[in-house]
Amino acid sequence: MELPFAESFRIKMVEPLHRSTRDKREQWIKDAHYNLFNLRSEQVFIDLLTDSGTGAMSNRQWAAMMMGDESYAGASSYYNLKAIIKLILGFDYFLPTHQGRAAENVLFSVLIKEGDIIPGNSHFDTTKGHIEFRKAIAVDCTIDEAADTQKELPFKGNMCLNKLGKTLAEHHKKIPFVLVTLTNNTAGGQPVSLECIRGIRALADEYKKPVIFDSARFAENAYFIKIREHGYQHKTIKEIVKEMFSYADGMTMSSKKDAIVNIGGFIAMRHKDWFDRASVFNILFEGFVTYGGMSGRDMNALAVGLDEGTEFDYLETRIKQVAYLGEQLDKYGVPYQRPAGGHAIFVDAKKILSKVPREEFLAQTLGIELYLEAGIRGVEVGAILADRNPVTQENRYPELEFLRLAIPRRSYTNNHIDVVAAALKNVYDRRNSITNGYKIVKEAPIMRHFTVELAPASG
Ligand SMILES: Cc1ncc(COP(=O)(O)O)c(C=O)c1O
Known part of the structure; x- marks a missing residue:
């Protein structure tokens, strides 16, 4: 008999989860102004808000933390990380920052000025925020097929080379660089092929433009290349990663x-x-160039994480768990961005809550319903996240309205995933009775989703 698939780790330390009643959750979400970011973690049973910083570190990472060098300048932890970055990603120069948006802030301070245009594939919200904050424009060149959630494509995160070529031809004087997000988070954690990356590089070269990768999920992207792209089956993840980054001038x-x-x-x-x-801005915003907002122990854990995160067995376990959630939802007919992404399932809220007007934020409504159903927290990737048009101040309604269920790395078991799928089925089964959404009562001028306050639209 063929043996079933099993995780590539075992569990050494556990953390209790918190169950709750629907009555309690109704009160908590009201107190949170119907914004899932405002809930306390104890008010959540299974937390799929994000896969960012929520994973479980390994024994090797914890051991490396103990060896952290906390010298202000010239710490061995910095040089250790520098060596790993050169080895795995191939770059000679690097600056630590406290997180991804800080890296964007520092690099964009060097490269972007007012009126610039930055073509990319579905710029992530903080990336777009840092572009628009500098009064520049993010032009989305993602392939059109990414908007058809039911279409199965191996590389649905790709940039459309025709769109990119047109944008470069029309605006090249205003374009400081081309930005490639790997994997394409906003389009559903979908990968970009090496064929596409090579095409982007060739177009950028024609206009002598640098290429920058937003690399948050570069290793998941490399896994999909190995599994899906012709000619890469026999390459290691590390070899694929090296080739991917050989086409980039820089990365955040x-x-x-x-x-x-x-x-x-x-x-x-x-x-x-x-x-x-960039060093000047790093010192100004983050810290001295050899720590940039990170402690020595954190740089050590990161160096080990880069090595572990680019190992096939780890990635296979991770991505198969996301696919498992997709398979459970298939059993219940719940629609999501197909195929399953690398880090999350993006539930197609528009197809489910077709009776809720888009002005009442239907993906947010679905997120609230799932929380009420079982204490599961996802996140809206829809009209609230899209912010207002900075010029007209009108709400922007994206073509896709998703409830993203992001799976933290090495944290939950497939029993938790079963609960998530069953809870979503229950909401799906009563979808036609959900007709009212929410209205905004308070919002920030940019990146409003983190702090927005809502109330029932019919109230
Ligand atoms: C594709 C992408 N880029 C950038 C960021 C920003 O990173 P951070 O949350 O560490 O600031 C994120 C975070 O979710 C992301 O998914």
Whole structure:
């Protein structure tokens, strides 16, 4: 008999979870102004808000923490991390930052000015926030097929080379660089192929533009290349990663994802002049160049995480768990962005809550319903996240309205995943009785989803 698949780790330390009643959850979500970010963690049973900084570190990572060098300048932990970045990603220059958006803040301070245009594949919200904060424009060149949630494509995170070519032809004078997000989080944790990356590089070269990778989930991207792209089956993840980054001039990294640490980020680059200019902003915003907002112990854990996170067995366990959630939802007919992504299932809220008007934030409504049903916390990737148009101040309604269920790394078992799928089935079964959504009562001018306050639209 063929043996079933099993995880590539066993559990050495556990943390209790908190069950609750529906009555309690009704009160808590009301007190949280119907914003899932405002809930306390004890009010959540299974927390799929994000896979960012929520994973479990390994015994090797914890051991490395004990060896952290906390010197303000020139710590061995910094040099250790620098060596791993060179070995795995191939960059000579790097700056630590406290997380991914800080890396964006520092690098974009060097590269972006007012009026610039930055083409990319579904820029992540903090990335877009840092672009728009500088009065520049993010132009989305993602392939059109990414908007059809039921279409199965191996590389649904790809950039459309025609769209990119057109944008470069029309606006090249205003384009400081091309940005590639790996995997494409906003389109559903979908990967970008190496064929596409090579195409992007060739187009950028035509116009002498640098290419930057937003690399939060680069290792998951490499796993999909190995599994799905012709010619890569026999390459190791580390070989694929090396090839991916050989096409980039620089990268920003949220280490809280694929480097499996609870906090941290960095910028890595090929150009000494970028490093020199970015160092000034790093010192101003983050800290001295050899720690940049990170402790020595955290840099040590990150160095080990980069190594572990680019191992096939770890990635297979991780991505198969996300796929498992997709398989359970298939049994119940719950629609989501197909195929299952690397870090999350993106539930297609538009297809489920078709009776809730888009002005009443239907993906948020689905998130609240799932929380009420079983204490499971996801996150809206829809109109609230899309913010207002900075010029017209109108709400932006994206083509897709998702409830993202992001799976923390090495944290939950498949029994938890079964509970998530069953709870979502229950909401799905009563979908036609859900007709009212929510209205905004208070919002921040940018990246409003974190702090927005809502009330029932019909109230
Ligand atoms: C693709 C992508 N880029 C950038 C970031 C920002 O990273 P951080 O949350 O560490 O600031 C994230 C975080 O979720 C992300 O998913």
